[in-house]
Amino acid sequence: MELITLEQALTLTRQDIRDLYREYVNESLATLLSLLEFDKQFVKAKGTKVWDNEGNIYLDFLGGYGSLNFGHNPEEIWEAVKMVEELPNLLQASIGQLIGAAAYNLAKITPGNLKRVFFGNSGAEAVEGALKLARIYTGRPGIVYAHNSFHGKSFGALSVTGRQKYQTPFTPLLPECYPVTYGDLDELENILKSKPIAAFIVEPIQGEGGVIVPPQGYLKNALELCHKYGALLIVDEIQTGFGRTGKVFAVEYDEIVPDIMCVAKSLGGGVMPVGAYITTDTIWKKAYGSTDKATLHTSTFGGNTKAMAAVIKAIELLVKWDLAKKAKELGDYLLSQLSSLQTSYPLIKEVRGKGLLIGLEFNEPQGLLNKIPGLTNLAREYTGSFVAGLLMNKHRIITAYTLNNPNVIRLEPPLIVEKEELDRLIYALKDIFESHSSFLGVASANLKTVIGSLFKR
Numbered sequence: 001m002e003l004i005t006l007e008q009a010l011t012l013t014r015q016d017i018r019d020l021y022r023e024y025v026n027e028s029l030a031t032l033l034s035l036l037e038f039d040k041q042f043v044k045a046k047g048t049k050v051w052d053n054e055g056n057i058y059l060d061f062l063g064g065y066g067s068l069n070f071g072h073n074p075e076e077i078w079e080a081v082k083m084v085e086e087l088p089n090l091l092q093a094s095i096g097q098l099i100g101a102a103a104y105n106l107a108k109i110t111p112g113n114l115k116r117v118f119f120g121n122s123g124a125e126a127v128e129g130a131l132k133l134a135r136i137y138t139g140r141p142g143i144v145y146a147h148n149s150f151h152g153k154s155f156g157a158l159s160v161t162g163r164q165k166y167q168t169p170f171t172p173l174l175p176e177c178y179p180v181t182y183g184d185l186d187e188l189e190n191i192l193k194s195k196p197i198a199a200f201i202v203e204p205i206q207g208e209g210g211v212i213v214p215p216q217g218y219l220k221n222a223l224e225l226c227h228k229y230g231a232l233l234i235v236d237e238i239q240t241g242f243g244r245t246g247k248v249f250a251v252e253y254d255e256i257v258p259d260i261m262c263v264a265k266s267l268g269g270g271v272m273p274v275g276a277y278i279t280t281d282t283i284w285k286k287a288y289g290s291t292d293k294a295t296l297h298t299s300t301f302g303g304n305t306k307a308m309a310a311v312i313k314a315i316e317l318l319v320k321w322d323l324a325k326k327a328k329e330l331g332d333y334l335l336s337q338l339s340s341l342q343t344s345y346p347l348i349k350e351v352r353g354k355g356l357l358i359g360l361e362f363n364e365p366q367g368l369l370n371k372i373p374g375l376t377n378l379a380r381e382y383t384g385s386f387v388a389g390l391l392m393n394k395h396r397i398i399t400a401y402t403l404n405n406p407n408v409i410r411l412e413p414p415l416i417v418e419k420e421e422l423d424r425l426i427y428a429l430k431d432i433f434e435s436h437s438s439f440l441g442v443a444s445a446n447l448k449t450v451i452g453s454l455f456k457r
Contacts, residue, residue, distance in 0.1 A: 057396065059421055064270060065412065066357070067268075068270040070414065084305050089304050098312060099119060102315075105315045107278065108315075110278055112257030116278065116281060118276060121273050121274065121307075123275050124152025127201070128152075130199075134260065140196040140231070141175070141196060142196050143178070143198060143199055144179075147182060150163070150208035150403060182202075182206060183214040192226065193229055200225075203239070204240050209404045210361060210408040211352055211410060212352070213353065234260045247328075260279045268314065339351050347362055349362055360410075362387070362407050364407075384407050391429075
């Protein structure tokens, strides 16, 4: 049996990597990524920057979808993980040395009386645990979620993710899951009063939905409606948490304490995969607060020592560096600069977001162009990726479109980003929009890249 050693894997060429991924992982995804040269071989990452195998330096304005609030490879968090390298990482016959301390620190930075923590390995796993918690606590089966939401792709999380593209191939999903329009309190109340609902799960800002910001007070009113009808409010802070929106957690804008809150991504400092939900003492004790219920929901790797070391250090740095304040100040600046671009370039339809979670939505073809068969749908699906392609290949700035609305590119850099790096992004976007003022312009500008990638295969 001939295996690839780690030493050999680290010396693979870009073509070797492509070939192995196509053959043993996902050929179709490899093809999509390669069309716009999104399959570059990156060999180094630090802070806001990544390096490819040809020595080119890129600015990362994607930030691991919110996983890299502390930047790439933060030394302080790696040092924390190294401090525990000789401790048992997994030892189910004991209580982990660090898990209680990590839970304590998370409780200290979350709103109000949120206290009891369950640690898992991902955002989707945090959502799964939260849904189960709501059901066992209330004794009810129903879950309400928002159209255009994204909570993950495991079965429970997928059942409350509001895009049919991801749901339909896997139906039937969990029963008694009901979608409502994001921001519409009347729809929410109608469901709550007519069905046996355990919880309403919602994002403070819909990230994958296109960075959609709800009306002011939406979460506060939603919480009141849930409690009026005996349901819980689950807030998914997986992408919006840890300073991303200009608050430590986005629920702080509505000054509420949700019943259950899901966190992940930057919880592990961008180094370790960690997800968690946190709830009140009252909810936890009714759900799992007896010896016969203590093991109803567990996770083998949840709370492992190295992950908890990363969590403890990440929370420390979040507070020490005051990342929420920095995200607020730089986010306000970036939003104002992007809004100025919007007034000058008709390709930009809307700029929206909070802190350093910003969406840039593009207009569809206007006038006679929108009568060309298929052009509007093509623009709706690909304008975001074409702009991202120009940012990547011409200006060496990494972005991506949002999953539920591919006509929107997200700007989500590490929170350690500097103002000069924001200015570089603004310059790049201005250059793109000046040179290519329409969908046809940005599409044709990417044609050379697409043709070139096809010949490489």
